[in-house]
Amino acid sequence: NQGYPIEIEVLFFRITGDKEYLNDAGKTAALAMDYWTKDRLWQDAPAFNAIFFRNLLALDQVAPNPFYRQALDSYLEEVWTRGRDPKTGLFDQGSIGHYGQAGNYLDQAALVQLYALSQWPTQALDLVH
Numbered sequence: 001n002q003g004y005p006i007e008i009e010v011l012f013f014r015i016t017g018d019k020e021y022l023n024d025a026g027k028t029a030a031l032a033m034d035y036w037t038k039d040r041l042w043q044d045a046p047a048f049n050a051i052f053f054r055n056l057l058a059l060d061q062v063a064p065n066p067f068y069r070q071a072l073d074s075y076l077e078e079v080w081t082r083g084r085d086p087k088t089g090l091f092d093q094g095s096i097g098h099y100g101q102a103g104n105y106l107d108q109a110a111l112v113q114l115y116a117l118s119q120w121p122t123q124a125l126d127l128v129h
Contacts, residue, residue, distance in 0.1 A: 002032040003052035010058045022063045029059055033071060041075050042082075043095055046110035049075065053114055061122050072118055079111060 009025035012018070032052065041049055053075070056068040082094040085103075091111045092103035 001048050001051050002028065003055035006059055007055040010062060013062060025059050026063055029056055033067065037071055042078060046096065046107045050110040050113045054117060057117060057122070072114065076114060076118055
């Protein structure tokens with residue numbers, strides 16, 4: 001999962017203060033965003049997307065880039081409009097990636113986490129890790 005290398009680089013930066021770790025995290029994030037924002041996020045399991053975005057937001061805290069939150073907001077908008085069943089409120093519609101059966105607890109929990117993170121203040125994200 002591309003989220004973990006980003007997290008590791010951010011943690012190394014926090015420990016050492018060496019900006020080279022931030023550069024590496026930024027490169028990984030840019031490559032991952034280029035790959036995953038071509039409708040591939042929609043097809044991936046929400047649990048993996050939660051890890052990815054949580055770590056992008058950790059990077060955003062130490063190396064701000066508005067694109068990370070914009071990508072998260074776009075993904076969540078798509079999930080809400082195409083992935084949510086208005087009758088049940090479950091995220092089990094469309095071609096959203098599933099970790100197991102559609103509507104499973106892991107997918108639901110991951111998406112709830114992402115909606116919460118989308119509202120979490122950037123300056124407080126270190127409390128998430």
